[in-house]
Amino acid sequence: MRILVLGGDGYLGWPTALHLSDCGHEVAVADNCARRGYDHELGVDSLVPIESMQVRVDAWREVSGRSIEWYFGDLVDAGFTTEMIREFRPDTIVHFGEQRAAPYSMIDRAHAVYTQHNNVVGTLNVLFAIREVDPEIHLVKLGTMGEYGTPNIDIEEGWLDVEHNGRRDRVLFPKKPGSFYHLSKVHDSHNIEFACRVWGLRATDLNQGVVYGQETAQTVRDARLATRFDYDAVFGTVLNRFVIQAVLGHPLTVYGSGSQTRGLIDVRDTVECIRLASESPAVAGEFRVFNQMTESLSVAEIAKVVAGAFEGSASVEQLDNPRVEQAEHYYNVRHTGLVELGLQPHLLSETLIESLFRVAQRYRDRVDVAAMRPSVDWRAPSSPVRVRDDSAAQG
Template identity: 75%
Template sequence: MRVLVLGGDGYLGWPTALHLSDRGHDTAVLDNLARRGYDRELGVQSLVPIEDLETRVAAWEEVSGRKIPAYTGDLLDADFVYRVLREFAPDAIVHFAEQRAAPYSMIDREHAVYTQHNNVVGTLNLMYAIAETNPDIHLVKLGTMGEYGTPNIDIEEGWLEVEHNGRKDRMLYPKKPGSFYHLSKVHDSHNLEFGCRIWGMRVTDLNQGVVYGQQTDQTVRDARLATRFDYDAVFGTVLNRFVIQAVLGEPLTVYGAGGQTRGFLDIRDTVECIRLAVENPADAGEFRVFNQMTESYSVSQLAALVAESFAGPVQVEHLENPRIEQAEHYYNVKHTGLVGLGLQPHLLSETLIESMFDIVSANKDRVDPAALLPTVRWQGPLKR
C-alpha cells in the first residue's frame, strides 16, 4: 500500500514510517518540524541525539534499500496538503501531526490557542483534502485515551449503547478530558465522525495510551535512525521520565499520591498497531475506534516498578500535583479491537525497563536536571 505518515519526524511517526517501509509499504513522511521548534522554545533536547529528517531518510535508504520521500510543510497550509495528496496519492494516511503535550497546552492562553488551532484546523484541512482528492483514502488518526478521562464506569471502544427514558441509541462515548491538548483530540474525533456520516469517509481513531520505550526493530539498525526520547517536564511522559530520573539518581517525581491510573503501551506495539489498522481499513462511512493500550498502571505502581528494576538506590518524591486530575478513581478499559486484528502485546517487564536504563546511561551527560521539575500549573493565571 502507499502510506503517508503525517508527523513522520516525531517520536512515534518516524519509527512508524520505518516499520511500514520495512513491511513493504511505499511510505512517505510529512512534517513541519514544529517539534524541533518546541525544543528550542523550551531550551530542552531529546535525551538521545537525533539526526535531521534528510539524514534519517538517507540512512534508511542506505540500510534497507528503500526510499521514504519527505515532504516538509504544515497541515495548516491547505494548498500544500492538497498538493501532497495529489502527488503521493496515498491509499492510507497515518496522522500523528499534532502538538501533543498536555503541559505545553496549559502554559498560557497563547499555547492553548496554538494547540487547538494547530490540531483541530490541521485535521480539518486534511479532511477536506481527502474528501476532495480521493474520499477512499483510509485515515488512521491518533487520538488519545485521555479523551475519555477517568469516568466512574467502564470505558468502551469509542461508542456506548445508551438507554434513556425507554429508548436506545449508539452514541459516541462521552468525553471528560483533562487538558486543552486532550480536548483538541475530542474536537478532532467529533469532526471526523461527522466526516464519516456526511461524506462517507473511512476513519480509524486510535485512542492511544501513554507510550514508553525508545527502540524498535528498525531504529536499532543504525544510530542515525534513532527516534527522540523526551525527559523534560513538558514533553517527557511519565514512565520514560521515571527511568531517566532513576539513572540520574534524581527522585522519581510522583504527582500527588500517585493513585491516578492510565493505559500504557510499548513503542514496538504502537508501530505494530498502526500497521494492523492500515492493513485492515475501516469501511466507507465507518468511524472505527480502537483503544490502543495494553496495560493499566497507577503512577505509584510505575514508580515502584522502576525502583525494583534499578540496581541502585531510588528515591520517590511526592510533589504537589501541578495538574488538576482525579487522585483516586475507577479505571476499567475495553481494548480488544487491535488484539482481534492480531496484536501480540509486549507487556511491561523488567527486561524492557532494564534496556531503557542502558540507553539513559549512555546519554546522561545530555540531561539538564533543571528541566525535570514541573513548572506548568493547571490552575494557571486565573484570578480568584
C-alpha cells in the same frame, strides 16, 4: 500499499514510517519540524540525539535499500495539504501531525490557542483534502486515551450503547478531557466521525495510552535512525522521567498521591498497531475506534516497577500535583480490537530491562536535571515555564 505518515519527524511518526517501510509498504512522511522548534523554545533537547530528516531518510535508504519520500510543510496550509495528498496518492494516511503535549497547551493563552488551532484546523484540512482527492483513502488518526478522562464507568472502544427513558441508541462515548490539548483531540474525533457519517469517508481513531520506549527493530539498525527520548516536564512522560531519575540516583518524583491510573503501551506495539489498522481498513462511512493500550498502571505502580527493575536503589519524592485531576478514581478500559487484529503486546517490565535503562545510562551526561521539575500549573493560565521565545508558540 501507499501510506503517507503525517508528523513523520516525531517521536512516533518516524519509527512508524520505518516499520511500515520495512513491512513492504511505499511510505512518504510529511512534517513542518515544529517539534524541533518546541525544543528550542523551551530550552530542552531529546535525551538521545536525533538527526535531520534528510539524514534519516538517506540512512534508511543505505540500511534497507528502501526509499521514504518526505514533504516539508504545514497541515494548517490547506493548499499544501491537498496538493501533497494529490501528488502522493496514498491508500492510507496515518495522522500524527499535531502538538501532542498537555502541559504545553496549558502554559498560557497563546499556547492553548496555538494547540487547538494547529490540531483542529490541520485535521480539518486533511479531511477536506481526502474528500476532494479520493474519498476511498483510509485515515488512521492518532487520538488519546486522555479524551475519555477517568469516568466512573467502564471505558468502551469509542462508542457507548445507552438506554434513556425507554429508548436505546449508540453514541460516541462521553468525553471528559483534562487539558486544552486533550480537548483538541476530542474536537478531532467529532469532526472525523462527522466526515465519515456525512461524506462516507473511512477512518480509524486510535485512542492511545502513554507510550514508553525508544527503540524498535528498525531504529536500532543505525544510530542515525534513532527517535526521540523526551523526559522534561512539558513533553516527557512520567516513565521516562522515573528511569532517568533512577539512573542518576535521584528520587522518583510522583505528582500527588500517585494513585492516578493511565493506560500504557510500548513504542514497538504502537508501530505494530498502526500497521494492523492500516492493513485492515475501516469500511466506507465507518468511524472505527480502537483503544490503543496494553496495560493500566497508577503512577505509584509505575514508580514501583521502575524501582524494582533498577539494579541500584530508588526512593520516591511526592510533589504537589500541578495538574487538575482526580487522585482516586475508577479506571477500566476495553481494548480488545487491536488484539483481535493480531497484536501481541509487550509488557512494561520487559521493556525496562531490555532498553530504557541502557539508553538512559548511555546518554546520562545529556540530562538537564532542572527540566524534569514541574513548571506548568493547570490552575495558573500563565505558567512561569522556561521559554526562550514566546513568539515561537504562536507561529
